[in-house]
Amino acid sequence: MNYEPVIGLEVHVELNTKSKMFCRCSADYFGAEPNTHTCPVCLGLPGALPYINKAAIEDCMKIGLALNCQISEVSRFERKNYFYPDLSKGYQISQYRWPLCINGQLVLDNGQVIRINRAHQEEDTGKLSHVSGSTLIDFNRSGVPLVEIVTEPDFRDVESVRDYAKKLQQLFRYLGVSNADMERGDMRLEANISVRVKREGESGKELPNYRVELKNINSFRFMVAAIEYEIKRQIAAIEKGEKLSQETRGWDADKKCSYLQRSKEEAHDYRYFPEPDLPELSLQSSAISLQQIKDEMPELPWEKKERFQKQYKLSISQATILTESIKLADFFENTVKLGIDAIQIANFIINKKINIEEVLPTQVIEDIKAKKVGIIDSEEELTKLAEQSIAENEKSAADYRAGKEAALQAVIGGVMKLSLGKADVSKVKPLLEKLLK
Ligand SMILES: [Zn+2]
Numbered sequence: 001m002n003y004e005p006v007i008g009l010e011v012h013v014e015l016n017t018k019s020k021m022f023c024r025c026s027a028d029y030f031g032a033e034p035n036t037h038t039c040p041v042c043l044g045l046p047g048a049l050p051y052i053n054k055a056a057i058e059d060c061m062k063i064g065l066a067l068n069c070q071i072s073e074v075s076r077f078e079r080k081n082y083f084y085p086d087l088s089k090g091y092q093i094s095q096y097r098w099p100l101c102i103n104g105q106l107v108l109d110n111g112q113v114i115r116i117n118r119a120h121q122e123e124d125t126g127k128l129s130h131v132s133g134s135t136l137i138d139f140n141r142s143g144v145p146l147v148e149i150v151t152e153p154d155f156r157d158v159e160s161v162r163d164y165a166k167k168l169q170q171l172f173r174y175l176g177v178s179n180a181d182m183e184r185g186d187m188r189l190e191a192n193i194s195v196r197v198k199r200e201g202e203s204g205k206e207l208p209n210y211r212v213e214l215k216n217i218n219s220f221r222f223m224v225a226a227i228e229y230e231i232k233r234q235i236a237a238i239e240k241g242e243k244l245s246q247e248t249r250g251w252d253a254d255k256k257c258s259y260l261q262r263s264k265e266e267a268h269d270y271r272y273f274p275e276p277d278l279p280e281l282s283l284q285s286s287a288i289s290l291q292q293i294k295d296e297m298p299e300l301p302w303e304k305k306e307r308f309q310k311q312y313k314l315s316i317s318q319a320t321i322l323t324e325s326i327k328l329a330d331f332f333e334n335t336v337k338l339g340i341d342a343i344q345i346a347n348f349i350i351n352k353k354i355n356i357e358e359v360l361p362t363q364v365i366e367d368i369k370a371k372k373v374g375i376i377d378s379e380e381e382l383t384k385l386a387e388q389s390i391a392e393n394e395k396s397a398a399d400y401r402a403g404k405e406a407a408l409q410a411v412i413g414g415v416m417k418l419s420l421g422k423a424d425v426s427k428v429k430p431l432l433e434k435l436l437k
Pocket residue numbers: 020023024025037038039040041042043143
């Protein structure tokens with residue numbers, strides 16, 4: 001039997017706004033003493049009232065616009081109710097029925113279009129650490145703005161998932177909305193995976209009647225390993241005639257296997273209802289100008305990549321590497337502005353793995369100029385060439401010695417010819433003058 005996986009991805013990204021989503025606490029909590037970035041709102045104390053962080057909403061809109069989403073005229077916050085110790089209020093303020101951004105898409109390198117169901121705004125939870133038999137809670141992260149981006153189940157292979165996730169990470173950094181550092185938990189992935197028999201013509205029509213949710217994957221490498229493992233596990237189960245069911249699984253990076261966290265019977269009913277303490281978000285009546293955000297959108301990574309190919313005649317791989325970060329792309333363009341062929345500069349930056357933190361564009365130009373002619377400027381090599389040229393141009397050398405200055409040109413020309421044009425002319429003349437004294 002030929003099987004094909006059906007995969008959807010949920011990406012959580014923590015925004016790097018100054019303050020938290022619904023209070024004025026600093027959202028820059030990384031490495032801070034536990035529970036020092038808290039207030040009655042993000043601790044969920046009775047009577048505390050949330051208010052909306054405008055910058056976070058604008059960032060969410062930027063993400064939505066970049067992903068070709070529709071920005072909802074009216075969206076709402078809702079309470080997602082569940083009990084967990086890291087959730088001080090007993091509910092998370094999220095968006096469910098009325099998300100801020102809907103119906104987007106992202107085109108992958110292989111040309112496949114991934115449909116994006118939504119990009120909505122929510123808040124992060126606190127953090128638990130389990131220390132020798134007890135559990136500690138740090139609420140510094142509680143209430144930090146989080147955007148969740150959900151795709152339709154459009155992925156059919158793990159490579160596409162990786163490409164998509166990497167594109168999102170690059171996008172967040174281009175937009176400046178998040179550092180998207182996976183190790184620090186700025187960006188977290190969840191994959192919904194099921195497997196079906198691949199049939200000609202029917203592909204993509206019918207979704208399997210179950211899906212397995214892989215939770216909180218914090219590196220691209222783990223994501224690839226976890227999805228590959230899960231696809232194999234599911235195919236093996238189907239082959240054995242087992243019935244797969246809706247469940248949530250975690251990834252054990254040490255044992256390199258997924259493990260059951262929750263089965264369908266225990267699945268949560270979140271009892272969503274509109275957050276009564278927050279107004280609806282209306283584009284009409286809010287202080288946010290969608291037009292202004294559109295006007296201020298930076299060039300997106302895939303737009304930059306295409307422009308680099310067209311404008312500088314770079315290959316896809318050159319353009320891909322040079323647009324990996326805005327910093328590198330800017331460095332490249334600043335160097336091109338100083339002259340010299342763009343392709344030569346691209347090759348030099350890529351092949352030499354130039355560290356743009358340590359080098360200036362002008363230095364790159366100088367290095368290329370030096371390298372371009374592959375200049376031979378060592379005394380030893382030049383002397384060898386000069387002696388050979390003198391031997392080959394015996395008459396001219398003799399004429400020069402006899403006082404005929406112009407005869408030196410022929411000997412210089414001989415050195416250039418022998419060096420295939422690579423000898424440093426400025427050094428050749430004085431060297432010959434010395435040798436022919
Ligand atoms: Zn707070």
